[in-house]
Amino acid sequence: MNSNLSWIVLLSPLISAAAITLFTHRSRPRSSFVSIAAVLGSFVCSCLIFTQPSVSVPESTWIDFGGVFNVPFGFVLDKLSKTMLVLVSGIGSLIHIYSLGYMRDDEGKSRYFAALSLFMFAMLGIVLSNNFVMLFIFWELVGFTSYVLIGHWFYRDAPADAAKKAFITTRIGDFGFMIGILMIWAATGSVVFAEIARRLSSLMTHPAFLTVTALLIFCGAVGKSAQFPLHVWLPDAMEGPTPISALIHAATMVAAGVYMLVRVAFVIQTSHTALLIIAWIGIITAVMAALIATQQSDIKRILAYSTLSQLGYMVMAVGLASDEAAIFHLFTHAFFKALLFLAAGSVIVMLHHEQNIWKMGGLSRSLPITFFTFVAGALALIGCPPFSGFFSKDAILTLAYERNMPIFVVGLFTAFLTAFYVVRLLIIVSHGKVTNHPS
Numbered sequence: 001m002n003s004n005l006s007w008i009v010l011l012s013p014l015i016s017a018a019a020i021t022l023f024t025h026r027s028r029p030r031s032s033f034v035s036i037a038a039v040l041g042s043f044v045c046s047c048l049i050f051t052q053p054s055v056s057v058p059e060s061t062w063i064d065f066g067g068v069f070n071v072p073f074g075f076v077l078d079k080l081s082k083t084m085l086v087l088v089s090g091i092g093s094l095i096h097i098y099s100l101g102y103m104r105d106d107e108g109k110s111r112y113f114a115a116l117s118l119f120m121f122a123m124l125g126i127v128l129s130n131n132f133v134m135l136f137i138f139w140e141l142v143g144f145t146s147y148v149l150i151g152h153w154f155y156r157d158a159p160a161d162a163a164k165k166a167f168i169t170t171r172i173g174d175f176g177f178m179i180g181i182l183m184i185w186a187a188t189g190s191v192v193f194a195e196i197a198r199r200l201s202s203l204m205t206h207p208a209f210l211t212v213t214a215l216l217i218f219c220g221a222v223g224k225s226a227q228f229p230l231h232v233w234l235p236d237a238m239e240g241p242t243p244i245s246a247l248i249h250a251a252t253m254v255a256a257g258v259y260m261l262v263r264v265a266f267v268i269q270t271s272h273t274a275l276l277i278i279a280w281i282g283i284i285t286a287v288m289a290a291l292i293a294t295q296q297s298d299i300k301r302i303l304a305y306s307t308l309s310q311l312g313y314m315v316m317a318v319g320l321a322s323d324e325a326a327i328f329h330l331f332t333h334a335f336f337k338a339l340l341f342l343a344a345g346s347v348i349v350m351l352h353h354e355q356n357i358w359k360m361g362g363l364s365r366s367l368p369i370t371f372f373t374f375v376a377g378a379l380a381l382i383g384c385p386p387f388s389g390f391f392s393k394d395a396i397l398t399l400a401y402e403r404n405m406p407i408f409v410v411g412l413f414t415a416f417l418t419a420f421y422v423v424r425l426l427i428i429v430s431h432g433k434v435t436n437h438p439s
Contacts, residue, residue, distance in 0.1 A: 042092075119149060149248075347429070
């Protein structure tokens with residue numbers, strides 16, 4: 001049962017992308033209907049999989065070079081992947097539906113929904129993959145489709161440049177990731193996660209080799225999850241349509257790096273040096289992005305740097321050897337950050353695509369419902385009880401307090417910075433006066 005449902009989850013968006021490209025690309029209403037129906041189908045099947053016990057899914061042989069290099073085509077359906085399936089397809093469904101209104105008059109609406117469906121196929125493939133080769137192929141497809149979506153308005157210079165920047169920057173991290181995969185295969189003779197875990201002793205006998213391998217695997221997450229020093233692409237990705245900003249910055253592309261680190265934690269957690277470097281990269285990214293966010297005047301860039309900061313918290317949790325805390329914050333952040341971006345999109349459309357917060361005064365009166373939803377997301381981002389962000393961020397800070405005091409101090413300072421720039425944003429857009437303040 002789970003096996004059949006997992007195929008439906010994965011293939012529905014792919015069939016949608018093919019149908020739109022081949023048959024409905026001239027009809028924008030039909031294209032959006034096909035795409036939304038496909039992602040809703042994936043979401044329903046993901047929910048059904050989530051309610052059933054974890055089982056092993058039968059594998060089929062895909063690549064076999066005489067026993068030297070074997071790659072099966074198989075899925076992993078444990079608690080982690082089932083949770084991520086619901087998260088990715090659920091948030092994706094909401095963003096698809098929101099896009100109906102946001103992209104209503106866009107000439108490239110059919111192209112947009114075709115790329116959106118292909119993106120969902122690639123992201124769901126990452127979640128389901130049970131080996132490094134499958135994961136890497138879907139990983140690269142996510143990079144390609146994000147390039148297409150960020151550069152949706154390619155006839156403008158800024159989106160085209162932002163798409164190229166995202167594509168090239170993430171390739172740098174992916175090159176390291178690829179070398180790390182090759183090193184794991186050379187040491188263990190397998191690329192399947194379960195088999196690597198059983199043969200890990202061959203890696204543990206060479207600590208230096210193990211550390212280098214773990215850090216090269218981490219390079220993939222540095223690119224996709226925009227960690228320092230490959231963080232530069234994420235703020236510029238705001239040049240794409242706002243629903244894409246919500247999709248990339250919430251539960252999908254940037255979350256792929258954190259998910260991958262948790263999936264291969266059995267490798268990373270065997271190297272204390274690698275864990276320490278990962279934790280410090282995460283907290284450096286968190287505090288750096290929070291400091292930059294305090295100086296921004298573009299509402300989407302503020303939220304983008306906020307995403308960078310929160311991803312830093314998640315990576316820090318991975319470095320502190322707590323997969324549970326990392327995934328918990330990933331899950332809560334996905335929902336409240338998507339809410340913030342979608343609310344910001346409503347404001348931007350109402351103001352005829354104006355994104356300068358100094359020109360958004362009085363929104364609590366002009367858009368009260370949107371404003372209150374924005375406040376709810378903002379309070380979760382700050383970590384105000386009883387909102388979800390309080391529990392997930394508190395879990396990470398408590399972990400840092402117990403395991404690494406310097407990281408805890410920087411993490412706590414970052415939390416205060418987050419509260420500062422979010423409250424600043426709320427005050428300006430709700431009670432501020434519209435000015436010609438320089439951006």
